[in-house]
Amino acid sequence: MEKLVSKVFITKVDELPENLGKRVYVEDGNLELAVFKLANGDIRAIENRCPHKAGVLSEGMVSGEYVFCPMHDWKISVVDGKAQGPDVGCVKTFEVTVENGEVYVLFDGSGEASAPLECSHSLGNTIVAGKAGE
Amino acid sequence: MDKQKLVLIGNGMAGVRAVEEVLKLSPEKFDITVFGDEPYPNYNRIQLSKVLQGDTEIADITLNDWNWYEENGISLYIGESVTGIDTAQQMILTDKGRQVAYDKLIIATGSVPFMLPLPGADKEGVTAFRNIRDCEQMIKASQEYKKAIVIGGGLLGLEAARGLLNLGMTVDVVHLSDCLMERQLDKAAAKMLQKELESQGMNFLLEKQSAEITGEERVAGLKFADGEEVEADLVVMAVGIKPNAALAKDSGIEVNRGILVNDHLETNVPGVYAVGECVEHRGAVYGLVAPLYQQGQEMAKRICGTESAGYQGSVLSTQLKVSGVDVFSAGKIVEDAETKSVKVFDDWRGVYQKVLIDDGKITGAVLFGDTKDGNRLLSLINKSAPIEEYMDNAASLETGIDLVASMPNEEIICGCNGVTKGAIVDAINSQGLTTVEQVKGCTSASRSCGGCTSLVSDLVACTVGDAFEENQKESVCSCTTLSKDEVIEEIKAKGLSHTREVMNVLGWTSEGGCSKCRPALNYYLGMLNPTGYKDEKESRYVNERLRANIQKDGTYSVVPRMYGGVTNSKDLRKIADVADKYEVKLIKVTGGQRIDLFGVKKDDLPSIWAELDMPSGAAYSKGLRTVKTCVGADFCRFGTSDSIGLGTQLEKKFEGMNAPHKVKMSVSACPRNCAEGAVKDVGIIGLDGEFEIYVGGNAGTHMRQAELLAKVKTEQEVLETTAAFLQYYRETANYLDRTSVWVERMGIEHIKEVLADEQTFNELNKRMDENMSVVQDGWKEVLEDETMARDLYENVKIPVGAK
Numbered sequence A: 001m002e003k004l005v006s007k008v009f010i011t012k013v014d015e016l017p018e019n020l021g022k023r024v025y026v027e028d029g030n031l032e033l034a035v036f037k038l039a040n041g042d043i044r045a046i047e048n049r050c051p052h053k054a055g056v057l058s059e060g061m062v063s064g065e066y067v068f069c070p071m072h073d074w075k076i077s078v079v080d081g082k083a084q085g086p087d088v089g090c091v092k093t094f095e096v097t098v099e100n101g102e103v104y105v106l107f108d109g110s111g112e113a114s115a116p117l118e119c120s121h122s123l124g125n126t127i128v129a130g131k132a133g134e
Numbered sequence B: 001m002d003k004q005k006l007v008l009i010g011n012g013m014a015g016v017r018a019v020e021e022v023l024k025l026s027p028e029k030f031d032i033t034v035f036g037d038e039p040y041p042n043y044n045r046i047q048l049s050k051v052l053q054g055d056t057e058i059a060d061i062t063l064n065d066w067n068w069y070e071e072n073g074i075s076l077y078i079g080e081s082v083t084g085i086d087t088a089q090q091m092i093l094t095d096k097g098r099q100v101a102y103d104k105l106i107i108a109t110g111s112v113p114f115m116l117p118l119p120g121a122d123k124e125g126v127t128a129f130r131n132i133r134d135c136e137q138m139i140k141a142s143q144e145y146k147k148a149i150v151i152g153g154g155l156l157g158l159e160a161a162r163g164l165l166n167l168g169m170t171v172d173v174v175h176l177s178d179c180l181m182e183r184q185l186d187k188a189a190a191k192m193l194q195k196e197l198e199s200q201g202m203n204f205l206l207e208k209q210s211a212e213i214t215g216e217e218r219v220a221g222l223k224f225a226d227g228e229e230v231e232a233d234l235v236v237m238a239v240g241i242k243p244n245a246a247l248a249k250d251s252g253i254e255v256n257r258g259i260l261v262n263d264h265l266e267t268n269v270p271g272v273y274a275v276g277e278c279v280e281h282r283g284a285v286y287g288l289v290a291p292l293y294q295q296g297q298e299m300a301k302r303i304c305g306t307e308s309a310g311y312q313g314s315v316l317s318t319q320l321k322v323s324g325v326d327v328f329s330a331g332k333i334v335e336d337a338e339t340k341s342v343k344v345f346d347d348w349r350g351v352y353q354k355v356l357i358d359d360g361k362i363t364g365a366v367l368f369g370d371t372k373d374g375n376r377l378l379s380l381i382n383k384s385a386p387i388e389e390y391m392d393n394a395a396s397l398e399t400g401i402d403l404v405a406s407m408p409n410e411e412i413i414c415g416c417n418g419v420t421k422g423a424i425v426d427a428i429n430s431q432g433l434t435t436v437e438q439v440k441g442c443t444s445a446s447r448s449c450g451g452c453t454s455l456v457s458d459l460v461a462c463t464v465g466d467a468f469e470e471n472q473k474e475s476v477c478s479c480t481t482l483s484k485d486e487v488i489e490e491i492k493a494k495g496l497s498h499t500r501e502v503m504n505v506l507g508w509t510s511e512g513g514c515s516k517c518r519p520a521l522n523y524y525l526g527m528l529n530p531t532g533y534k535d536e537k538e539s540r541y542v543n544e545r546l547r548a549n550i551q552k553d554g555t556y557s558v559v560p561r562m563y564g565g566v567t568n569s570k571d572l573r574k575i576a577d578v579a580d581k582y583e584v585k586l587i588k589v590t591g592g593q594r595i596d597l598f599g600v601k602k603d604d605l606p607s608i609w610a611e612l613d614m615p616s617g618a619a620y621s622k623g624l625r626t627v628k629t630c631v632g633a634d635f636c637r638f639g640t641s642d643s644i645g646l647g648t649q650l651e652k653k654f655e656g657m658n659a660p661h662k663v664k665m666s667v668s669a670c671p672r673n674c675a676e677g678a679v680k681d682v683g684i685i686g687l688d689g690e691f692e693i694y695v696g697g698n699a700g701t702h703m704r705q706a707e708l709l710a711k712v713k714t715e716q717e718v719l720e721t722t723a724a725f726l727q728y729y730r731e732t733a734n735y736l737d738r739t740s741v742w743v744e745r746m747g748i749e750h751i752k753e754v755l756a757d758e759q760t761f762n763e764l765n766k767r768m769d770e771n772m773s774v775v776q777d778g779w780k781e782v783l784e785d786e787t788m789a790r791d792l793y794e795n796v797k798i799p800v801g802a803k
Helices: B014-023 B046-050 B066-069 B132-144 B155-166 B186-200 B246-250 B287-304 B376-382 B389-393 B399-408 B421-431 B436-443 B453-464 B464-473 B486-495 B498-507 B517-528 B542-546 B567-580 B602-612 B644-652 B715-732 B739-745 B746-754 B758-773 B778-783 B786-792
Strands: A005-012 A021-026 A031-035 A043-047 A060-062 A066-067 A075-077 A093-099 A102-108 B003-007 B031-034 B075-078 B081-087 B091-094 B099-100 B106-109 B111-113 B127-128 B147-151 B169-176 B203-206 B210-215 B219-224 B229-231 B236-237 B241-243 B259-261 B273-275 B279-281 B317-319 B327-331 B340-346 B351-358 B361-368 B412-414 B555-560 B584-587 B595-600 B622-629 B663-668 B682-687 B690-693 B707-714 B796-798
Touching: A005 A021, A005 B389, A005 B796, A021 B031, A060 B517, A075 B327, B003 B014, B014 B031, B014 B287, B046 B132, B046 B155, B046 B567, B066 B075, B081 B246, B091 B682, B099 B486, B106 B287, B111 B796, B127 B132, B132 B147, B132 B155, B132 B236, B132 B436, B147 B155, B155 B169, B155 B186, B155 B236, B186 B203, B186 B351, B186 B361, B210 B622, B219 B236, B287 B412, B317 B376, B327 B376, B340 B389, B351 B389, B361 B389, B376 B389, B376 B399, B399 B453, B412 B453, B412 B517, B412 B707, B421 B453, B436 B453, B486 B517, B498 B517, B542 B786, B555 B602, B567 B595, B567 B602, B595 B602, B602 B778, B602 B786, B622 B644, B622 B746, B644 B663, B644 B682, B644 B715, B682 B715, B690 B739, B707 B746, B715 B739, B715 B746, B715 B758, B746 B758, B778 B786
Parallel strands: A021 B796, B003 B031, B003 B106, B031 B075, B106 B273, B127 B236, B147 B169, B147 B236, B169 B203, B259 B279, B622 B663, B663 B682
Antiparallel strands: A005 A102, A021 A031, A031 A043, A043 A093, A060 A066, A066 A075, A093 A102, B081 B091, B091 B099, B111 B241, B210 B219, B219 B229, B317 B327, B327 B361, B340 B351, B351 B361, B555 B595, B584 B595, B682 B690, B690 B707
16 A cells, blocks of 8 residues: 655754653644654654653653653653553554664544554544444 | 343442442353433542532543443343333333343332422422432532532431532532531530531531522522521432332332341332342441342342352441541440440541440440541451450551451451452462462452452562562562662663663563663663663653643643742743744643643744743653742841752753752742752752751642751852762662652661762762763754654654545
8 A cells, every 4th residue: 555654854863862751743733753762772653642641751751661751650661552460551653764864754634643553542522442332 | 041131220339339349250140131210330429529619520430331231242221211010021121111021020219319398399409419410500609609518427428518618619518417427426526527627618507407409499508497598509318228129118128228138138018129329238227238149149149049058247447538537446336335335536636436234245335536547446346356366466566467368258358349358369369360460460359449349468578478478578560570670680680771672682471661660760760870871751751752742622721940930031932922923722821830821733842942042941851840949138137048049050951951850949048948858859048157958848738748858068068968968869760759758668777878088079069960961951852853852852744535
C-alpha cells in the first residue's frame, strides 16, 4: 500500500540534550511531540500527552527507555508508547531518522504514524470488548 | 472441545470478582459474557465516599479497566439490562432485544438503595448514595446549594454526610433511632461517635421520623412526623439497601429476602448461581465486601468442578471510613443475659473497647478511638477463641505475627482488593518476595486504603522468617536492595561521582534507574561532595530542573524571593509590569508571604526572570522555601525582637540550600507566634532576652507540632544552631523525608545531644558553610548559561504541513 509519508526536520542531534525531552509543536496546535535523546544514543518521538491526565511527557524524567510523567509519575515506554504496570494506557509513537546529524520525524498522511494497536482505544469512553448498542 | 458459555448479570464487585476466580481456576474453560447497566467498568464501590469528597476520580477507583475485559476475552455489554431469564431454554433476554444462551449463569445484581416512600420523594434534589451518578448529583448540588439533609445515621449515611461536609455544605443527619450505627455499635460507642462527628460539624436530629419532603419542583425541606420541619436543598436517603432479586424472582428462581442459595452459591435452578448482595445464604444477607469475595471463591470452585467445603457464612466486621474517627466492630455487639464482657472506657483519651464473651469464647467486639486490635479480634472471633487468648496476648509484642500465622489461608487480608492470606503467601513463596512494597506490586494487597499494611507486613515477616529482618531496611527504590545508608557508605568508600556510576557499580537492576532513585542519588552525591559534584539536571524533578512549578495544564508559576515577606513599591511595580506584559493568568499571595504568578509559558520563563531581576524564591525546591515573619518590635506593640531582621538574615544565609525535602522556617517576635512556628521545620520565637528554636513542625499531610530544640541568647547563636540542625538533617535524613518525619525517627533528645557536642556543632556549621559557598541563584544560573537555556526552555515549532 502506498502511503504519503512526510519527513520533517526537527533539530540537530547535537542540540538535543541527553536524557531530557524536547517539546515539539506542530504549528496548528493540534499535535505536540516529545522527542528524547536516550543515554544509549537512540532518539525517540512520542505524542506529548500522558494517557492518564494529559501530562507533558517532554518534562518527565528519562530512565533507560522510559519516561516518568511529571504529573503523576506514570512510567511510559518511549519505544512502544505503552504505560507500564500496574497502570494501563498508551501514547502514539513516531518514527525518527537521523541523517547527517539532523533529526527528522516521519509522519504519514493522517498524522497517525505507527501508533500501536492499543492506542486506538481511549480509556473511559470507548467500549473495548463487546458490541453494545448494535 | 467447545468452550462452555458463562454469563454474568451484574458488572459489580462481587460478580466480577467471582469471574476472576473462575479465570484463575479454569482460564480456558469458558466463553464469558458480562452485562452491566452502569456505564463504567467494575469499580470499587467502597471508595465512592472518596469520589464524593472530590479528590478521587473514577479512574482511581476502577478495579478492572476496559483492557482487563479485552485481555481475558470477555464480551462486555454495558448500559444494557437483562430483563428475563428463560431457565428452560438456558437463555437470557435484554432490554435491547438481545438473546444470549448460557451453560452457567451467575446472577450478581447486587442491591438497590431503599428509598423511603415519602410524599415528595420524587422531587429534584432527592438522591440515594449508591453509585457514581449519585455522587455526581451530590457534587453538583454542593456547588449551587448550601444545606443538605442525610436520612440515615448508619455507615453509609455518615460517610455521605462527611463527604457533603467536605464539599462545603451544612449537613443535618436524621436518624430514627437514638443511637448512630445501632446495628454495629453499642450505646456507649455510638455516643462517643456522635460527639466526635458533632465536633467535625455534623448536626444530628435523632429519634426523628421523616414524614414528607416539601418544596415545589426542587426539595425545600423535610417535615417530621412530630410536625417539625427543617430546610434542605438536598436530601440524601441512606436508610439501607435491599437485595435486587426481582429479575430472579420473575424468572421463577426461589427468593426470600434475597435469592436463596446453598453453600456452593447455587440457586434452586440447575446451572444458575447467585453471588453478592442479592443473595440470601443461611438466612443472612451480606452488604460488606469480604463475605462477598469469599462467596465468589466458593462459587468459582463449584463452577470449575473443584471440590470444596463450600461457603460457611461470615462474621461481619465494620470499619467506618471517616477521617479522624476510628470505629471497629465485629460479631455480636450487644450483651444478652448469658454474655460476659471485658470493657475499657477511657473518656479522657476518647477510647472505648468492649469484647463480648459467651461460654468463655470471644463472640464480638466494639472498638472506638483505638482500633488497632480490630483485625486480631476479628480473627479470634472467627475461630471462636477462648477469651484467655486475647487477654494473655494483649501484652505480647509478637501478637501480630502470631495472629497472621493462625489465620486460615482463605481469610481475606486486603478487603479492598479481596486478597487472601493464601494468595499473598503463594506470591511470597513463588516469586521470592521479601517486602511489603513487593507484595503490593504483585498482589495489590494494601494498594487501596492501606488499612491492612501492618497485617501484610506481619505476614511477610512470618512467611520469610529471618530474611525479613534483613530486608526491612528500606531500600532506596525497587531498582536496588540497598538502603540509603548503604548507598551512602558505598559512595564514600568507592568514591563514586555520578548517578550512572552509582547505578552501574552497585548493581542496579534497571537501566537508568527510576524517578525515585535518580533524584535521591543526585541529592546524596551533592550532599557528600558539595564543591566537586556537578548537579545532574536530568535527574531532577521537573520543577527543580526548570526552577518553576509546573501546573496541571503544562504552564508554570513564578515566585520571586521577598526576604522575610517584605517587599517595596519598586518590586511590586516590576511584578505588575511583568504580569501585564506576559499576560499572567493569576496573581496570588502565597502562604509563605510572597507573590506567585501563574500560567506562564515555559519559553517565557527566562525572559520573565530577567525582567523581574529579583532572586528566585525557590518555591520549586527541595530546600529552603521561605522564612515567614511577623511584623516584630518595630511596629507591633507586643513584639520583643526584630523578627523581620532575623528572618531576613536566616533567609539570606540558607537561600538556595538543597535538602532532602522542602524546608520552611518562621520567626515570631513574641510567644503569640503569629508566624506559626509550631508547624514549621524551624520556628524561632524571640522573647525578651532570648530565642526559642522549635524544629520538626509540619502543617501538611502529617500534622506535627514542632519540638523545642534549644534556647539561645543571640541572633548569631540562632543562625549557628539552625545551621547545625539543618546540616545534620541534610546528612542523615532519607531523601524526601521532611524534618517532621526525620525528627520523629531520630528523636529530639538525640538531636539535642548531637548538637550539644561543641566539636560536632562546629563541624556541622563548617560543612554547611562549605555547602552554601557554591550555591548560585537558580534563575541567574540559567540566564548566564546559554546551553542550559536552550536545552531546557526552548521548544521546537514545525509547520502545519508536516502532518
